[in-house]
Amino acid sequence: MITVILPYPPSANRLWRNGKGATYKSAEYVAWLAEAQAAIPMQARGQIRGPHSVLIEVDRPSRALRDIDNRAKPIMDSLKDQKYLKGVIRDDSDTVQITIRWTGAEPVKPARVRVTVTPEKM
Template sequence: MLCDIDSLTVLHCLDSICAQSAQGESTSAEFQPSCLGGDMSRLTLPWPPSVNRYWRTFRGRMLISADGRSYRQEAVIAAMPGQRFGAAKVKVSIDAWLPDNRRRDVDNLFKAPLDALCHAGIYDDDSQIVELSIRRAGLDKANPRLEITLEAA
């Protein structure tokens, strides 16, 4: 699946952040990426919705739910200043800071953030990922998140 960034979505998200900031509300600004130079980038994304909450069926078609679209917008904003890899092969490493001690399969955490990064234009297509790893980094009830490191392969 080829992905490209929807500039109208990005502009809408930025307008929302500016409006929230002007009103003193919390924004997604805490999810800022840092470029590590060279061919490596580190991003911090919010905790993703579950696979069951990310997708919805409508008239026989599988669509991204409202929760999924909201998550994707936050991820696009977080990834905007990050390094772009274009069509290059990419290694992805994820540190998952869990929101609670419930049992969960960490492999279910991949879909939403990887699709969101593709949508944000970090890489052109999910098929470019040649190495993918995830680990449970710990528990952080106050700020569950995914710390993602991307590196050119």
């Protein structure tokens, strides 16, 4: 089992932008990915290869209404292997289950995300 604490992610609705005939990562997403991926090697030792389950516990940053499922995509992307950085998981295609929940009803400053990845025996 590997647990990491990540910064609060942007919504899935804000990850990609279109322009000049191409789709690209938004500046907000690029900045968040860099921060999240820098935090992972300092916290995680090793990597889970193969089937795994993921528990995502998200702090509320405010009382504003938010869709919790829009947080899963950037979080899962931050966990996988990158060009020059080994991730917590090889790839999110190995994920067999994702559970995501708010940590509570009240806002937390600064809002963070706790991610626990557990190997699955198939």
